[in-house]
Amino acid sequence: MNAPSNKTIVVLGGGFGGLEFCRSFRHPRARIILIDRQNHHLFQPLLYQVATAGLAMPDIAKPLRSILSGREHIQVLMKEVRAVNIEERRVDLDDCAIAYDHLVLALGAVNHYFGHPEWRHHAIGLNGASSPPSSSSVEGRPGWRWRARWPS
Numbered sequence: 367m368n369a370p371s372n373k374t375i376v377v378l379g380g381g382f383g384g385l386e387f388c389r390s391f392r393h394p395r396a397r398i399i400l401i402d403r404q405n406h407h408l409f410q411p412l413l414y415q416v417a418t419a420g421l422a423m424p425d426i427a428k429p430l431r432s433i434l435s436g437r438e439h440i441q442v443l444m445k446e447v448r449a450v451n452i453e454e455r456r457v458d459l460d461d462c463a464i465a466y467d468h469l470v471l472a473l474g475a476v477n478h479y480f481g482h483p484e485w486r487h488h489a490i491g492l493n494g495a496s497s498p499p500s501s502s503s504v505e506g507r508p509g510w511r512w513r514a515r516w517p518s
């Protein structure tokens with residue numbers, strides 16, 4: 367009788383959802399490939415503190431490989447996910463494609479402006495390491511100026 371084959375689980379996104387799955391799921395025949403465009407997990411709830419200079423970005427970002435170190439069954443890839451082909455069970459990345467048996471989709475969310483992209487200029491998005499405005503760039507925007515000067 368043939369031994370059951372190993373399964374490849376591809377996890378897209380090393381945010382709260384993807385990381386929690388990687389930490390908690392374990393099966394002797396499962397190999398996990400975690401893919402994120404960034405090499406770090408970002409603790410988004412503290413982005414406000416970075417935007418207002420209360421914390422530095424390294425305080426709220428930790429390398430995914432270091433968080434998951436010691437877990438031999440997990441491989442971390444820093445790649446941009448371009449598409450998912452459900453029929454062929456394949457994820458297309460920048461320069462290659464990866465086949466999966468099971469897929470965990472945890473790519474987060476984007477800001478939504480209710481069909482008014484021009485509102486973006488007035489409502490600063492805050493959901494990624496490259497997006498938080500520095501305290502100097504928020505000068506001149508009333509709401510953010512108030513936050514930036516709130517006494518500690």
Ligand SMILES: Cc1cc2nc3c(=O)[nH]c(=O)nc-3n(C[C@H](O)[C@H](O)[C@H](O)COP(=O)(O)OP(=O)(O)OC[C@H]3O[C@@H](n4cnc5c(N)ncnc54)[C@H](O)[C@@H]3O)c2cc1C
Pocket residue numbers: 378379380381382383384401402403404406407408410411412413414445446447448472473474475492493494
């Ligand atoms: C400013 C702020 C404050 C918040 N405060 C709280 C709070 O106090 N309490 C609370 O419960 N929640 C809070 N949240 C919400 C919480 O952070 C999110 O609900 C949570 O991060 C969502 O987890 P996720 O795994 O779905 O996505 P995320 O944590 O956003 O992770 C998605 C991951 O996917 C990666 N990714 C996305 N697209 C691609 C792609 N094409 N290719 C490769 N990688 C990709 C990203 O790099 C990211 O690492 C806050 C969010 C923000 C922005």
